[in-house]
Amino acid sequence: MTPVVELDRVGHRFAAKGTAGTTAVADLDLAVRRGEFTTLLGPSGCGKTTTLRMIAGFLRPTSGRILLEGADATRTPPEKRNIGMVFQSYALFPHMTLLDNVGYGLRARKVPAAEARERAGRALELVGLSHAADRKPAALSGGQQQRVALARAVAIRPSVLLLDEPLSNLDARLRVQMRRELLQVQRETGLTAILVTHDQDEALELSDTMVILNGGRLEQQGAPRDVFPRPASRFVAEFLGYDNFPELPGRGPVTIRPEHVRLLPAGEREADGDTGLDGTVSAVTYQGAGCLVEAGIDGADGPGAAVRCLHPADDLRPGDRVRIVLPRRHLVELPAGEQR
Numbered sequence: 565m566t567p568v569v570e571l572d573r574v575g576h577r578f579a580a581k582g583t584a585g586t587t588a589v590a591d592l593d594l595a596v597r598r599g600e601f602t603t604l605l606g607p608s609g610c611g612k613t614t615t616l617r618m619i620a621g622f623l624r625p626t627s628g629r630i631l632l633e634g635a636d637a638t639r640t641p642p643e644k645r646n647i648g649m650v651f652q653s654y655a656l657f658p659h660m661t662l663l664d665n666v667g668y669g670l671r672a673r674k675v676p677a678a679e680a681r682e683r684a685g686r687a688l689e690l691v692g693l694s695h696a697a698d699r700k701p702a703a704l705s706g707g708q709q710q711r712v713a714l715a716r717a718v719a720i721r722p723s724v725l726l727l728d729e730p731l732s733n734l735d736a737r738l739r740v741q742m743r744r745e746l747l748q749v750q751r752e753t754g755l756t757a758i759l760v761t762h763d764q765d766e767a768l769e770l771s772d773t774m775v776i777l778n779g780g781r782l783e784q785q786g787a788p789r790d791v792f793p794r795p796a797s798r799f800v801a802e803f804l805g806y807d808n809f810p811e812l813p814g815r816g817p818v819t820i821r822p823e824h825v826r827l828l829p830a831g832e833r834e835a836d837g838d839t840g841l842d843g844t845v846s847a848v849t850y851q852g853a854g855c856l857v858e859a860g861i862d863g864a865d866g867p868g869a870a871v872r873c874l875h876p877a878d879d880l881r882p883g884d885r886v887r888i889v890l891p892r893r894h895l896v897e898l899p900a901g902e903q904r
Contacts, residue, residue, distance in 0.1 A: 566634040567595040568724050568756045569619060574628035575780075576614050588614040589780045591628070596724070596758060596773075601750055603759045603767040604775050607803070611780035612760045616726050619758065621645050633723060648717030648755075650730045654709040656701040662688060662712050663697040669720045687719035688712075690749055707738045714746065718753060725750070727759040731766065743769050764804055768792060776800055795819070798898055809898075810861065810890065811868035812839060817898040824894035825873035827857060830885035839890040845880050846870065855880065859888055 571594040579585045589611040596602050604612035617623040618630060621642035630638045637645060648669075656665050667684035675683070688694045691711040701709055710730060717725055731739045731746075747770050750757050761767055767774050768788045775785040784796040795801035798809070798819070806819040826834075834840035847858040854876045861869055871888055880886070 565597065567631070568598050568600075568633060569596040569758065570594070570631040570634075571615070571619075572629040572631065574615070574618060574625045574630060576611075576618060576623060577626045587780050589618070589625075592777075592780075592782055594775060594782075594785075596756060598756055599754050600772045601747070601757045601759070601770055602773045602775060603761055603771045604777060605761055605764065605767045605803075606777040606783075607762060609779075610777040612762075612777050613728060614780075615777070616728055616758065616760050619724070620647055620649055620726055646720075646723045647726060648720055648722035648724075649726045649728070650710075650713050650717050652729050652732050654701070654706075654713045656709060656712055656716075658701055661698050661700060662693060662704075665701065665712055666716045666719050669716060673720065683719050683721075684715075687715035690718065690752065691715045691745070706734055707742055710734065710742060711745070714749060718749065718755065723756065725755045725757040727757060729760055729762070732761075732763075739763075739766070746770065776803065793896070795896060796899075801896065801898065806896070807872045809868050810841070810871055811864065811866070812890075816900055818895045819898055820871075820890055820895050822856065822872045823874045824891060825871055826889040826891065827859065827873055827875055827880065828887040828889055830887060832887050834887065834889040835891075837892045839892070839895070841871075841888040841890070843871075843886055843888045845882050845884040845886060847882060848878075848880055850878060854878070859886055861888065 571592050574589060574592045576589045577585045577587050592615060604615055606612050614623060618625050621640060625638060629636055632645060663684050666687050667680045670680035670683055685694060685697065688697055691714055693708060693711055731742050734742060743766055759770060771788050773785060774788055774791050776783045778799050784791055784800050792804060795804055795806060801819045805821060807822050808820045808825065812818060842862045843859040845857060845859050849856040854874055855878050857873045857875045857880055858870055
């Protein structure tokens with residue numbers, strides 16, 4: 565099946581007078597299948613928004629090709645790409661009703677007035693705001709305004725929906741709610757969607773495919789259930805919350821998540837096959853359901869000299885002696901040379 569969006573060795577360099585410029589994206593290959601929800605994930609400056617803007621047509625690649633529905637669209641202007649886009653800012657017209665805001669893109673595409681009104685109404689119904697069709701944006705909460713922006717993008721029936729960190733301006737609780745609603749809309753409409761985010765929880769919940777970028781280059785891509793337990797590099801591991809990189813005798817570089825480390829009283833021993841290390845608690849942070857405990861490894865020095873553990877009880881204090889257990893099934897091997 566032909567991908568809806570395909571990037572073929574796409575790159576973009578921002579030119580700067582008198583310099584070689586800055587590479588924002590380099591040799592990026594990506595294929596997005598129909599009906600798939602893809603997230604571009606990474607820290608600020610990794611190239612994810614630049615990639616989204618190239619797909620939308622707002623930036624032209626300095627190398628490579630962009631194909632939409634199998635056709636070369638590298639030089640196709642944005643208005644001819646049949647792409648819907650939702651931004652961080654809601655970009656709603658304050659003087660228009662919600663119905664008119666949602667119908668704006670349809671009118672711009674010369675859709676007959678009656679059809680435009682009917683499609684805009686259905687899009688508002690899809691996001692649960694049909695009862696507020698005659699209101700103005702100022703009467704809505706931030707979450708409701710974001711729903712209107714989503715409805716406007718969906719109403720044009722785009723071949724692909726691009727979302728540029730659309731939930732970043734919402735508070736934490738509303739972000740979780742909106743993630744669920746966004747996924748429901750995408751599943752109900754069957755839209756192909758590409759989301760830019762720096763939030764790993766957002767990517768894990770929404771993605772069929774996660775694409776992790778670092779310095780404009782692809783670090784790892786795949787389904788969340790494949791990427792999360794098996795990070796392909798230290799960068800990916802750190803970005804996904806793997807805090808521990810212990811240096812173990814006779815082993816190459818490894819990592820393990822804090823929730824998988826166990827702390828036993830000093831003198832107790834781990835199960836066969838697991839790695840056990842003697843250590844001393846150096847810090848304890850109470851977190852309600854348990855504690856985040858940092859423990860130094862006896863005789864170790866440097867970056868791998870301590871581990872962090874999510875301990876279920878508030879029974880440890882700095883200076884306590886412990887047995888640090890790294891279960892074999894949760895240790896992730898990293899490429900050679902990754903330890904530092």
